[in-house]
Amino acid sequence: MENYLKEAKAAASTLATLSGEVKNRVLNKIADALVENSALIIEHNKFDMEEGERNNLSSALMDRLYLDESRIEAMAQAVREIAALKEPVGRILEGWVTDNGLRIEKVSIPIGVIGIIYESRPNVTSDAAALCFKSGNVAILKGGKEAQQSNEAIAKVIQKALEAEGLPKALISLLPDGSREGVAKLIKMDKYVDLIIPRGGEALIRFVNDNATVPVVKHDKGLCHTYIHKDADFDEAIKIAINAKCQRPGVCNAMETLIVDEAIAKEMLPKLKAAFDAESTKLLGDDATQKIIDVDAATEEDFDTEYLANTLSIKVVKDVDEAIAHIRRYGSGHSEAILTNNHRAAEKFLNEVDAACVYVNASTRFTDGGAFGFGAEVGISTNKLHARGPMGINDLTTYKYKVYGEGQIR
Amino acid sequence: MENYLKEAKAAASTLATLSGEVKNRVLNKIADALVENSALIIEHNKFDMEEGERNNLSSALMDRLYLDESRIEAMAQAVREIAALKEPVGRILEGWVTDNGLRIEKVSIPIGVIGIIYESRPNVTSDAAALCFKSGNVAILKGGKEAQQSNEAIAKVIQKALEAEGLPKALISLLPDGSREGVAKLIKMDKYVDLIIPRGGEALIRFVNDNATVPVVKHDKGLCHTYIHKDADFDEAIKIAINAKCQRPGVCNAMETLIVDEAIAKEMLPKLKAAFDAESTKLLGDDATQKIIDVDAATEEDFDTEYLANTLSIKVVKDVDEAIAHIRRYGSGHSEAILTNNHRAAEKFLNEVDAACVYVNASTRFTDGGAFGFGAEVGISTNKLHARGPMGINDLTTYKYKVYGEGQIR
Numbered sequence: 001m002e003n004y005l006k007e008a009k010a011a012a013s014t015l016a017t018l019s020g021e022v023k024n025r026v027l028n029k030i031a032d033a034l035v036e037n038s039a040l041i042i043e044h045n046k047f048d049m050e051e052g053e054r055n056n057l058s059s060a061l062m063d064r065l066y067l068d069e070s071r072i073e074a075m076a077q078a079v080r081e082i083a084a085l086k087e088p089v090g091r092i093l094e095g096w097v098t099d100n101g102l103r104i105e106k107v108s109i110p111i112g113v114i115g116i117i118y119e120s121r122p123n124v125t126s127d128a129a130a131l132c133f134k135s136g137n138v139a140i141l142k143g144g145k146e147a148q149q150s151n152e153a154i155a156k157v158i159q160k161a162l163e164a165e166g167l168p169k170a171l172i173s174l175l176p177d178g179s180r181e182g183v184a185k186l187i188k189m190d191k192y193v194d195l196i197i198p199r200g201g202e203a204l205i206r207f208v209n210d211n212a213t214v215p216v217v218k219h220d221k222g223l224c225h226t227y228i229h230k231d232a233d234f235d236e237a238i239k240i241a242i243n244a245k246c247q248r249p250g251v252c253n254a255m256e257t258l259i260v261d262e263a264i265a266k267e268m269l270p271k272l273k274a275a276f277d278a279e280s281t282k283l284l285g286d287d288a289t290q291k292i293i294d295v296d297a298a299t300e301e302d303f304d305t306e307y308l309a310n311t312l313s314i315k316v317v318k319d320v321d322e323a324i325a326h327i328r329r330y331g332s333g334h335s336e337a338i339l340t341n342n343h344r345a346a347e348k349f350l351n352e353v354d355a356a357c358v359y360v361n362a363s364t365r366f367t368d369g370g371a372f373g374f375g376a377e378v379g380i381s382t383n384k385l386h387a388r389g390p391m392g393i394n395d396l397t398t399y400k401y402k403v404y405g406e407g408q409i410r
Numbered sequence: 411m412e413n414y415l416k417e418a419k420a421a422a423s424t425l426a427t428l429s430g431e432v433k434n435r436v437l438n439k440i441a442d443a444l445v446e447n448s449a450l451i452i453e454h455n456k457f458d459m460e461e462g463e464r465n466n467l468s469s470a471l472m473d474r475l476y477l478d479e480s481r482i483e484a485m486a487q488a489v490r491e492i493a494a495l496k497e498p499v500g501r502i503l504e505g506w507v508t509d510n511g512l513r514i515e516k517v518s519i520p521i522g523v524i525g526i527i528y529e530s531r532p533n534v535t536s537d538a539a540a541l542c543f544k545s546g547n548v549a550i551l552k553g554g555k556e557a558q559q560s561n562e563a564i565a566k567v568i569q570k571a572l573e574a575e576g577l578p579k580a581l582i583s584l585l586p587d588g589s590r591e592g593v594a595k596l597i598k599m600d601k602y603v604d605l606i607i608p609r610g611g612e613a614l615i616r617f618v619n620d621n622a623t624v625p626v627v628k629h630d631k632g633l634c635h636t637y638i639h640k641d642a643d644f645d646e647a648i649k650i651a652i653n654a655k656c657q658r659p660g661v662c663n664a665m666e667t668l669i670v671d672e673a674i675a676k677e678m679l680p681k682l683k684a685a686f687d688a689e690s691t692k693l694l695g696d697d698a699t700q701k702i703i704d705v706d707a708a709t710e711e712d713f714d715t716e717y718l719a720n721t722l723s724i725k726v727v728k729d730v731d732e733a734i735a736h737i738r739r740y741g742s743g744h745s746e747a748i749l750t751n752n753h754r755a756a757e758k759f760l761n762e763v764d765a766a767c768v769y770v771n772a773s774t775r776f777t778d779g780g781a782f783g784f785g786a787e788v789g790i791s792t793n794k795l796h797a798r799g800p801m802g803i804n805d806l807t808t809y810k811y812k813v814y815g816e817g818q819i820r
Contacts, residue, residue, distance in 0.1 A: 013738065017762060098783050102772060109764070111794055190619070194794050209600070213620050215795045236817040243819035328423065350812045352427060354519070362512060362815025371820070372811075373508050384521055384604050384808045385625045386795040398794045401782075402760045405772025407646040409653035410781070 001185050004176055005113070005140075005192035011170040012112050012138045020087035026165050027083035027130055031076035033161040034126060034154070038072040044153035045122065052146055064121045065147055075126045075154075078376070082130040085375050088393045089136045103404040108397040110136030112194035115175070115186055117142045117208065119200045122150040129158055129172045131378055135396035140193070142175040142183060144200075180207075187212035199379055217391070220382035221306045222252030222334035224364045227323040227349070228268060229340035230261040236361070237268070237339040238275050243363040244337070246279040249310040252380060253335050253367040256306055257313045259323045262288065265316045269293045272314075281310050288316035303330050320345045324352050331355060334382060335364035356382065356389030411595050414586055415523070415550075415602035421580040422522050422548045430497035436575050437493035437540055441486040443571040444536060444564070448482040454563035455532065462556055474531045475557055485536045485564075488786070492540040495785050498803045499546045513814040518807040520546030522604035525585070525596055527552045527618065529610045532560040539568055539582045541788055545806035550603070552585040552593060554610075597622035609789055627801075630792035631716045632662030632744035634774045637733040637759070638678060639750035640671040646771070647678070647749040648685050653773040654747065656689040659720045662790060663745050663777040666716055667723045669733045672698065675726045679703045682724075691720050698726035713740050730755045734762050741765060744792060745774035766792065766799030 034041070045067040052062055094106040114137045116128045125143055132139035143151040151174060159169035175182055187196050190213045198208040199219040209216050226244050228237045244255035260268055269292045276283055284298035298313040303326075305313075317323045320338070327336055337359035338349040346360040357367045367390060369377025374392030381387045387395035444451070455477040462472055504516040524547045526538045535553055542549035553561040561584060569579035585592055597606050600623045608618040609629040619626050636654050638647045654665035670678055679702045686693055694708035708723040713736075715723075727733045730748070737746050747769035748759040756770040767777045777800060779787025784802030791797045797805035 013762070013764070016764070096783065098781065102776060102781075104782065112764075210623050215625070215793070217795075233817070240817065240819055247820050352423070354423070354426070354522070355810065357811045357813055359813045359815060362813055362818040363820055365820045366512060366813065366815075366818065371508065371512075372514065373506065383625070385627075388808055389811050398798055400765065401767045401799050403767055403769045403772055403776065405769060405776075407643070407650065408772040408776065409650055410657050410773055410775045 001177065001182070001189070002192075004173075005189050007168070007170040008113050008138045008140060008173070009192045011168045012110070014168065015133070015138060015171055016089075016110050016136050018136070020089075023134055023136075024083040026162065026167065027079055027133060029165060030126075030130065030158050030161045031079040031083070033157050034072055034076040034079065037153075037157045038069050041072055041150065041153045041157065042067055042069070044149040047149040048147055055146075057146065061120060061146065065150070067122060067150060071123070075123045078123070078127055079130040082127075082134050082376050082393070085134060085393055088134065088397050091394070091397075093399055100408055101406060102408055105402045105404075106399050107402055108394070109400050111396060111398050113138045113140065113192060114396065115140040115142065115193050115196045115214070117183060117196065117198045117200065117204065119144040120146050122147045122154060124199075125151045125154045126158065127376070129155075131376060131393055131396060133172060135393050137396055138170065139172045140175055140186070141173070142178050142186070145178065148178070183208070184211060187214050187216075190214045197379065215386070217381050217383050217387055219252075219379040221332050222254070222367075222380075222382075223256050223304070223306045223330060223332040224253060224335045224337075225257045225259055225327050225331060226255045226337045226339065226364060227259040227317075227320075227327075228261065228264070229320060229323075229338055229342060229345050230263040231342035231345065232264075232339040233341060233361075234264075234268060234271070238271060240337070240339055240361070240363050241272060242275050242279060244365055245276070245281060245312050246310060247363075247365055250308045251365075252306075253364050254308075255312065255364055257303060257315060257330065259315050259317055259326060260289075262316050262318055265289070265292055269314070276312065279310070281312055283312055283314060285314040286316060289314045306332070320348055324349065327353055327355075332382065333384075334380070335359065335367040337362065337364050356380070411587065411592070411599070412602075415599050417578070417580040418523050418548045418550060418583070419602045421578045422520070424578065425543070425548060425581055426499075426520050426546050428546070430499075433544055433546075434493040436572065436577065437489055437543060439575060440536075440540065440568050440571045441489040441493070443567050444482055444486040444489065447563075447567045448479050451482055451560065451563045451567065452477055452479070454559040457559040458557055465556075467556065471530060471556065475560070477532060477560060481533070485533045488533070488537055489540040492537075492544050492786050492803070495544060495803055498544065498807050501804070501807075503809055510818055511816060512818055515812045515814075516809050517812055518804070519810050521806060521808050523548045523550065523602060524806065525550040525552065525603050525606045525624070527593060527606065527608045527610065527614065529554040530556050532557045532564060534609075535561045535564045536568065537786070539565075541786060541803055541806060543582060545803050547806055548580065549582045550585055550596070551583070552588050552596070555588065558588070593618070594621060597624050597626075600624045607789065625796070627791050627793050627797055629789040631742050632664070632777075632790075632792075633666050633714070633716045633740060633742040634663060634745045634747075635667045635669055635737050635741060636665045636747045636749065636774060637669040637727075637730075637737075638671065638674070639730060639733075639748055639752060639755050640673040641752040641755065642674075642749040643751060643771075644674075644678060644681070648681060650747070650749055650771070650773050651682060652685055652689060654775055655686070655691060655722050656720060657773075657775055660718045661775075662716075663774050664718075665722065665774055667713060667725060667740065669725050669727055669736060670699075671733075672726050672728055675699070675702055679724070686722065689720070691722055693722055693724060695724040696726060699724045716742070730758055734759065737763055737765075742792065743794075744790070745769065745777040747772065747774050766790070
């Protein structure tokens with residue numbers, strides 16, 4: 001492991017000085033190579049699919065695993081789109097001259113060596129590789145074991161393309177020991193690795209966070225709320241609530257709890273129930289909710305659960321303060337929305353709720369690098385530090401200060 | 411410990427919404443209270459001084475510990491200066507409108523609860539408290555045990571001032587259990603604590619980094635190099651080298667190793683030796699250096715040592731590439747300088763050396779929040795993430811995205 005990481009670290013300085021032109025050419029060659037080698041990749045993917053069948057993977061997981069020519073074309077297209085992004089390295093973030101004439105530039109630079117730990121979908125392998133490469137970072141990738149054969153084939157194709165361009169294959173590689181022990185070692189190698197990004201289940205993320213000495217940017221759970229304030233536009237509020245819950249219930253920016261003002265509960269809850277019934281959403285409610293509509297009880301535990309399913313807890317509150325207090329207690333700091341036409345209530349909510357993204361009159365489903373206009377998404381950070389919320393490619397850079405003097409001493 | 415931290419976290423939301431006007435008024439009251447209570451603080455400081463004498467603390471440590479009226483006035487003045495800084499919370503860092511009309515603002519907000527672990531000097535207690543308060547963060551302070559009585563007196567004065575303004579004293583407090591075990595607990599409390607800043611010796615920082623589950627911004631060692639390129643202005647280079655080493659040898663931005671181009675070594679090394687001899691600097695050199703001037707051998711270990719003393723290793727190199735390679739191997743990523751009039755050499759060095767601050771023709775001693783113009787310094791980060799190099803008060807904030815919609819759904 002240590003020799004492997006030494007090579008990775010040594011490769012980082014080569015990569016940091018490549019021009020955008022070279023990086024983009026290499027990325028386009030990688031995209032071509034993926035398409036040209038799709039038969040090989042599909043062949044290896046078949047092994048994973050067969051293994052998945054033997055292990056009775058769910059049909060959802062099997063679908064995420066599956067690759068065919070059009071999916072590989074989409075992977076290649078994603079790499080080309082990453083190549084087309086604005087160069088993230090060398091941006092002058094700030095610049096000024098000190099009183100004694102030092103000219104200081106704060107400039108974006110690559111982070112160094114980044115370890116990305118993720119699950120099943122093999123397209124993440126090429127996405128993560130391209131995002132790291134474009135931002136000048138060496139990528140150490142550790143995918144799910146269900147996709148091991150597919151990931152190895154994809155990585156081999158990418159490494160061959162790197163070598164054909166005269167670049168070391170250490171720039172993009174799969175972690176050689178992908179076991180739990182291998183990961184446990186990797187996350188303690190702060191001498192060689194500059195950042196770990198774990199994407200996956202709560203257990204994986206907790207394990208990485210608790211054991212890493214390398215800095216971690218987590219992609220943790222989203223327990224998101226939508227609060228319908230008494231001054232909301234009722235029809236719009238129902239549309240947003242349905243969208244936030246039902247458009248894709250299994251993702252982190254979907255709503256898990258709906259909060260409704262007591263003053264409008266009698267009018268709104270039956271309308272909401274009708275709309276959610278049409279989407280076959282399972283509804284649970286607190287006492288006040290149960291007095292108005294016929295739903296099962298939402299327990300303390302329900303309000304604390306990220307369902308990742310078409311299930312919704314409902315809570316009735318007195319006012320915006322109680323809504324904010326509920327979110328403070330149960331929210332995961334991911335995405336929270338207020339629906340209202342009341343200016344002061346909206347501003348209070350936006351200012352006082354501590355979350356990566358706070359919305360007024362929109363669906364929490366927009367918390368996403370693509371929807372934010374970042375072009376390609378690294379993920380959604382639930383960290384408070386370094387990067388928070390949707391992460392674009394610029395979040396894979398750090399900075400240095402360049403200081404230009406003319407002989408200044410202290 | 412858990413109840414104490416729960417209170418701290420609860421207090422964070424109060425503090426996050428205070429206006430700059432209120433925060434500044436409170437900070438000025440704290441400054442007044444420090445001056446008004448200087449007799450009390452000095453009385454407690456005497457206990458620490460007596461204890462220090464019993465424990466045979468060095469005169470340097472005793473001097474750092476000592477407080478009198480003028481030093482307390484300086485502490486109060488530092489708090490007033492922090493109050494006068496530009497409000498760090500609520501800055502709009504970026505803003506844009508997405509294609510579907512969502513208006514997104516990226517806004518600076520407090521981080522939350524910050525634990526700061528530091529050593530001996532009691533003025534750090536009021537400095538750190540004021541920096542955290544101004545940036546809207548709850549401060550949990552853990553000073554050195556040598557200064558325990560002084561720190562307790564200072565914290566008590568600050569807390570009384572907070573309570574007189576109707577604010578909870580949990581906003582600024584000393585960690586109740588300041589033992590190693592207490593620190594070990596604190597740094598695992600990621601449920602309540604958002605950031606740990608350790609400032610101190612290598613052992614403390616390693617302990618915190620290896621055991622924390624809370625994110626850490628380190629203030630680690632500085633093994634800084636100055637490289638005299640063959641096209642340097644020789645007189646200026648000598649002045650800068652002397653300044654970088656001798657002006658204050660015990661600090662992290664002082665030079666530890668001087669690198670000299672082989673083409674100018676015969677001319678420069680004797681001049682440098684004369685200048686350093688006048689400053690009583692102990693010089694060590696590699697083989698090539700020893701052939702030109704009479705100095706002891708610099709070992710592999712010397713090149714890897716942060717002396718924090720008036721000692722300097724000298725290395726002769728062929729060219730800028732070898733200088734960069736040496737810095738890559740031994741540098742700590744803190745501050746590195748090239749002295750040259752050669753444009754390409756300067757740019758190559760600035761671009762390829764990976765350090766928080768890279769200089770051309772200036773002393774590394776300028777790596778400092780004050781010298782950078784940040785007004786007050788939180789410290790100097792040797793992290794690559796969140797904050798790198800001199801940290802100003804803005805580095806004690808994170809951000810949220812405020813998203814203004816008009817009914818948008820996906």
